Amino acid sequence: MTRPPFADRIVEAVFFDVGGPIYDDENFVSAVLAALDDLRAEQGREPVDWASFRAVYDAVRIAQSGSLRRALAAEFLGDERRRDELHERTRHHWQHPAGSLYADVLPCLRELHGQVRVGVLANQEATVVDALRRDGLAPFIDVWGVSALVGFEKPEPALFEWALKQAGTTPATTVHVGNRLDTDVRPARRLGLGTVWVLRGEAAPEPTTEQLAEPDVAVPDLRGLPRLLLGDGRRQRAEAERP
Template sequence: MVTTIAFDVGETLVSDTSVWAGWADWLGVPPHTVSALVGAVVAEGRDNADALRLIRPGLDVAAEQAAREAAGHGEHLAESDLYPDVRPALAALRAAGFRVVVAGNQTARAADLLRALDLPADIVTTSGEWGVAKPDPAFFARLSAVADAAPAEIVYVGDHPANDVFPASAAGLRTAHLRRGPWGFFWADTPEVAAAADWRVDSLTELVSAIPH
């Protein structure tokens, strides 16, 4: 029996548009250049940070992010960054009796920014607070502990097969693949995702009718 629905953050709940636009401004290139390069590395199965290193070879992304923070151009998150289906979907899932957890690969500061949005969720946390990130199995073990639910009672919802669907499934969780964002669209119809995901959805609002409760 599913008791908990857990969500990835980037390109699941939050659009990364402002993230990449911020990096474009910082690196002095047009936003469409960064977007195109992100698409290119996605198609090759590479880390999205490699898109930034194509612009500035050898870039230390963590150090550069610290420099952005120091210059007042660090992380920010606004209501406008949320996808339109987020609030109604999370609220509907809670009303249906599910525990709703937000847990993705973000910094500890991002956790504070997410909590400030007052989402209809029972728990909001990030890998930065836990000290372990997806696809490490320890991330999903921590999620199970925080949610106080067995892995098989949790559905993990995300757009990225390699970070979300595959490792969550391997850890014993149920999974829902969201066809959203570059990773979600690119791998949506692959046999691997079809085999690993318990559900495949185009919108978060589909979850409340798709998952038995």
Template sequence: MKNNIEWIFFDVGSTLVNEEKVYCHRLQDIADAVGEPFEKIYNMAIDLYKNNKKGDLELTRKYKVSGSKWYLEEEELFEDTEETLKALSPKYKIGIIANQSLGTAERLEKFGIKKYIDLIIASAEEGVEKPDKRIFNIALSKASCNPENAVMIGDRIDNDIVPAKELGMKTIWIKQGFGKYWNITGENEIPDEEINSLSELKERFL
């Protein structure tokens, strides 16, 4: 995997940043709105994700609940995020390709990891979001990097793996968050590698 790799691109949510508390809060909002136990709503969401659907959004539509807010303040780094970026950044260029609201760079600065990152491409600033391959092409162009010299690491098969693979990038599926429940249904969804935590990247690239 590490042969000829110059850039390592990461998604943000459920890849570098743990969003579990946010999603649970959103599901609790739905449960409160419809008067159902949290456990029931949570398990329904899991079942939807296992069927390659966005569980929280599907439940919002199912119960006709007004959209729950995104609790940015409840995001936190995975425990191995900083140590992994710190280990990789001396040898590789590090980039971000993510669907994020405005201010991604500022949030990564607050988390203390922006210093390891060479390029941040976020949907809100670019006006295009994954899985649109244009956002990947923007990143590759700004990085002056050929697809075959880059790897994309993300939790979402549909948003991260499929478009990056179609462009000729190497792909690693990190099985964190609800994205880990995705059921692969075709060859175009098969990543080059699968990992369960960021710390596994050190074994592969160093």
């Protein structure tokens, strides 16, 4: 019988990426497309061809490495060095509109609430805080690790370390939930956090066996995640506290 992925880990904190696990990544797709079209219009060029855009986007998803904005700048603006310019223009379009919250998020956070410290740990603009409050998630979030507010971005260790300090936990007692290997799973694993790969949004559309072996566990969505994270952890904590 296969042991549960977190059977040997007492989980005290869970950090969530935002795009993919919490909100639909198509919000970012819409924003970066609008930004590309703005910049191309300034060059007197036509809007980006949708099929060509998806080809670049999916190539980065399949590889699970490399900067998407750099690849888009190279392909559609003619110079990968315009990546920062594209990033800045994308910020003005990037929103998480009502209705783009995944239906399994609130039930998951409600079940985790009071059992662990919950944080968001994401490369996002400050406006994401307003969206999370609007959609009723704020009462369940203890740590607001938003890159635009904290000043660090994944995969930098500094953002993970900041969140751990805020949560008052260690890597050994913390799990990170994200949908990319390069900015979520790999940097979290290097620091010793447990890892959950959510296979939606910017995750690889057809993960390889090698990719699936990188996280502690890969899941299609957040349904059942609290049980997966805490089922054995609760038992171990109770045993540890016995006189």
